[in-house]
Amino acid sequence: MLRLPHPAWLDMIAHCLAGLPEEACGLLAGDPATDGAVERCYPTTNVAHSARLYVVEPRDHLRADRDADSRGLQIMGVFHSHTHTDAYPSPTDVAQAPDPAWHYVLVSLRHDVPVVRSYRILDGKIHEEQVVLEDG
Amino acid sequence: MPVEVRLPTVLRPHAAGSSAVEAQGATIGEVLGDLTAHFPGMAGQVLTSDGSLHRFVNVYVNDDDVRYLDKLDTKVSDHDVVSILPAVAGGAG
Numbered sequence: 001m002l003r004l005p006h007p008a009w010l011d012m013i014a015h016c017l018a019g020l021p022e023e024a025c026g027l028l029a030g031d032p033a034t035d036g037a038v039e040r041c042y043p044t045t046n047v048a049h050s051a052r053l054y055v056v057e058p059r060d061h062l063r064a065d066r067d068a069d070s071r072g073l074q075i076m077g078v079f080h081s082h083t084h085t086d087a088y089p090s091p092t093d094v095a096q097a098p099d100p101a102w103h104y105v106l107v108s109l110r111h112d113v114p115v116v117r118s119y120r121i122l123d124g125k126i127h128e129e130q131v132v133l134e135d136g
Numbered sequence: 137m138p139v140e141v142r143l144p145t146v147l148r149p150h151a152a153g154s155s156a157v158e159a160q161g162a163t164i165g166e167v168l169g170d171l172t173a174h175f176p177g178m179a180g181q182v183l184t185s186d187g188s189l190h191r192f193v194n195v196y197v198n199d200d201d202v203r204y205l206d207k208l209d210t211k212v213s214d215h216d217v218v219s220i221l222p223a224v225a226g227g228a229g
Contacts, residue, residue, distance in 0.1 A: 027224070048225070048227070050227065052228050053226075053227035053228075053229070054227045055223070055225040056223075058194040058196070058221070058223070059196075061194065062199065062201075062221060065221060074145065075145075078224050080226060083228070089226075091229060093227065096192070096225045096226045098144075098146060098222030099144070100146075101146070
């Protein structure tokens with residue numbers, strides 16, 4: 001399960017909409033002791049600048065990792081937008097998923113209302129998980 | 137000389153769960169060689185079979201990505217902090 005506080009959800013959606021027509025991406029951090037509870041959203045630059053690919057800017061990642069660490073948090077997942085397809089991991093997403101402990105959040109902007117779904121990717125297999133929006 | 141190497145969560149199980157370890161070397165290549173000699177489970181995830189940096193990781197000296205420095209020849213010295221993070225990428229394809 002992914003527990004997403006409302007401010008982090010808003011930051012994520014806003015970053016994805018602002019990134020159009022390109023895919024947008026960012027990192028999610030939470031307390032390692034409470035698996036699945038997001039506490040902060042770190043929007044990052046997509047250095048691929050593409051509507052079909054994303055690459056998290058490595059220095060943005062380092063900054064997010066350090067900031068999370070200084071707050072006792074840990075990067076626990078990544079989000080990115082699919083601008084014209086559903087919120088489901090593509091073969092590219094699965095092939096490049098770096099960490100089986102991470103939550104992979106997809107934001108589909110295919111329709112007027114953004115759709116957010118979350119997955120775990122273990123040994124190349126996709127497992128959808130529940131997303132719970134919480135007051136933040 | 138020893139430098140601190142900060143590990144991403146995905147590599148920590150190979151180092152008994154540690155988030156940071158010490159490794160020896162005067163260049164990033166030497167540091168990563170020492171690291172993978174001590175923790176062989178990391179070897180295939182950090183360096184490729186021909187000894188170059190794996191494309192699925194990013195390695196930093198302090199604030200700088202070594203791909204924009206001298207890659208594996210990037211020099212390190214006392215008090216430098218080496219960080220390894222996964223390269224995060226994907227997309228609709």
